[in-house]
Amino acid sequence: MASELLDNLKRDLSIAMKQRDAVTTSTIRMVLAAVQVASVAGKEAVEPSDSDVVGVLRSEAKRRVEAAELYDQAGRTEKAAAERSELGVIERYLPAAMDDAALEAVVREEVSVAQAAGHDGPKAMGVVIAAVRSRVGDAADGSRIAATVKRVLNP
Secondary structure, three states: OOOHHHHHHHHHHHHHHHOOOHHHHHHHHHHHHHHHHHHOOOOOOOOOOHHHHHHHHHHHHHHHHHHHHHHHHOOOHHHHHHHHHHHHHHHOOOOOOOOHHHHHHHHHHHHHHHHHOOOOHHHHHHHHHHHHHHHHHHHOOHHHHHHHHHHHHOO
């Protein structure tokens, strides 16, 4: 099962190289290398699916955000700007993020389902997070889901 997202990355790498876009070229190369490493990380090599590629993209985006913050704290604004420009390239390939209101609506629905099943308070957090993750998929980051669940369960 070929990953359409991976094919898009490879095609866009070729285009960026022809246009001599250094930031896009280096960022896509880095993402492709990370995908390759992830595909051979287990006992045998597997062909990455779109969800595998999205996972790598999310991981790389998170690294860029953290690095930019560290560079800002150290006063290295030029390095922080470079990390943010790489983040912009990575974000082009990530699925659209669910807005906070829609995420909170899903969380509230799942909290009511969990409470109907007898799970109350902070003990319901794991059940609710699992249910929300299965419903929203890649549209919301795990930390956003956890924070929203915590806020809804502990008003």
